[in-house]
Amino acid sequence: CVCVCVWQVFQVRKVQGAQTGKIFAMKVLKKAKIVCNAKDTAHTRAEREILEKVRHPFIVDLLYAFQTGGKLYLILECLSGGELFMQLEKEGIFMEDTACFYLGEIILALGHLHSNGIIYRDLKPENIMLSQQGHIKLTDFGLSKESIHDGSITHTFCGTIEYMAPEILTHSGHNRSVDWWSLGVLMHDMMTGSPPFTAENRKKTIEKILKCKLNLPPYLTVDARDLIKQLLRKSPVKRLGSSQGDSADIQKHSFFKQINWDDLLNKRVEPPYKPQLHSDEDVSQFDTRFTRQTPVDSPDDSTLSHSAELAFAGFSFVAPSVLESLKEGFSFEPRSRHVRRHNSSPRTPISPLKFSPAGPFKLAVEGEADLFSPTSPPAAPPSVPLENGPASRPIKTPSRNKKKKGHQR
Template identity: 40%
Template structure:
């Protein structure tokens, strides 16, 4: 998402404003890389501007050698797959392009310059209940959509919840997702961030989609109290904690009926008609005032200025490259208001 302060454009209106790149591959030199806005195990996330169309994007650049050395190829391809499946949801970060060079994998994603939920919690300590309920509801809508696609997210934490320039949630980082987990299905892999993991994951037991609702409870607890839910709490007390017990195993359809969300009109929420309780004060689409200086003060790595042409998919990352025909490189681009689903 390029973050211009205007209402979402319909597809019909958007067609007249865009130039669609076709007939050639996207390559690293198509972008100017302006700031580091995030880091990870395999590379960095950079704010980038497309040189011709002018749109701003979050470009996730991953080092192939590091991925292969750690045997994480499957997680990268799962992230790509989930990004493709989540293209039409308003609270999931969207993929515009993915491409590769001989050394690097690139995801070109929506840039949400409202910052991480983690950043705001660090600054404010906790949120008033209406604000916490709003974020929890939008996160729940995103998780419910993933569950409808038989995807368990498994990595919910404040660092993976972004705010766009209008104050709406955008869930990101899908590398730990597991596909093919239908309602009632189970999986076994131990993964995630310990402070937000459900007890059955920590105990090495089989688990289901419900672990994401536990994670939501943990994040909600943190939003309201300013405390990480496992800090100083035993499993016994955690099970009875008022903000986590009720959410533990409930599907979205039941969660929506809980009195904690009584003020939420879910139809309006998914249509982005509910006014966010906090609207970031950004000056434009490249404003990084809500991105932690620990990221933005880092130098942009020289490796991202790769002048190599986009490479054909290698055997290791076969099928990685992607160009979304519904997403155009344009400074005025926003998600169509015709493609929101719950």
């Protein structure tokens, strides 16, 4: 069976206490949508716990988590640079030095996750966001798995088909090496315009991943071709990054010979593309199918049994960085909120951040003041041509289709 996770994501502004006026992204989930499925509940809790545990320059920051009687809320940093997917859509493919920059930041993020016993399992352009400065941030940890260290394996069937490693598809058990397979798929996607194994339906796509030989276009450099080949080895034990060295082994590859990894980690390397943003509320980097939607928060009138509520015990959280800034004694109180949708099937749209276009957005429990309100983004600015330096000149390819994740079964 295919699990369906129902989230909504809003752009909101904090209206009380510390950080008043600051823009955040708010993910909202109805408890009733997941409480009937133990695996859905476990994945939701895992995402919240992973985001609390992990702090890294290239992973989205969780600021708050709270709940009401019927809903769960995650307040995350707002990444108004949009999805890497949209940047790929605009440019068609990336030139090698552009791909090298993004892949380098992703490798550092994945390596940090692995060092904490976490495998990501859903690496794809839709889950890679860009900050206002143009640096990447991994988001959406609903399919991630904790406590996977050297020698550990897990058997959950999950991910996005085109990016799933063969060992996941064959149910033969997998470890952190699956993230390096996905990195190879992503690199191929960035530099050729599509994943290496695609077909008109899931079954044929899976057959290609398991059986077909990798074919690379001749215009790729020797280093790029070699790295893709080493990442896309069907045997996980032969795959680059599968040894104890993990990300360090990939960082040593000649494709990254121009990278100073310390400078990259500390954001001293200029991104190849900086989003053209006109205000904190600018949502021009997102698909207008989502930014034009009117935010609607359904009443929080649902109640769960006591035993069902126990599944969400301990969900609330305030980041240490926020606590340190609470000089005036402000205490964060949970308010009532709402939800976004991920369905299953290969490479079809998974909702990006839904940024609210206008209007007051009542999120508080009756009788209480709002802590967050939706923003009213300005009219979309005139389109600004991308910077077309030698590292980022667009080469148009056929339009991309977004992919939805296939959850566990």
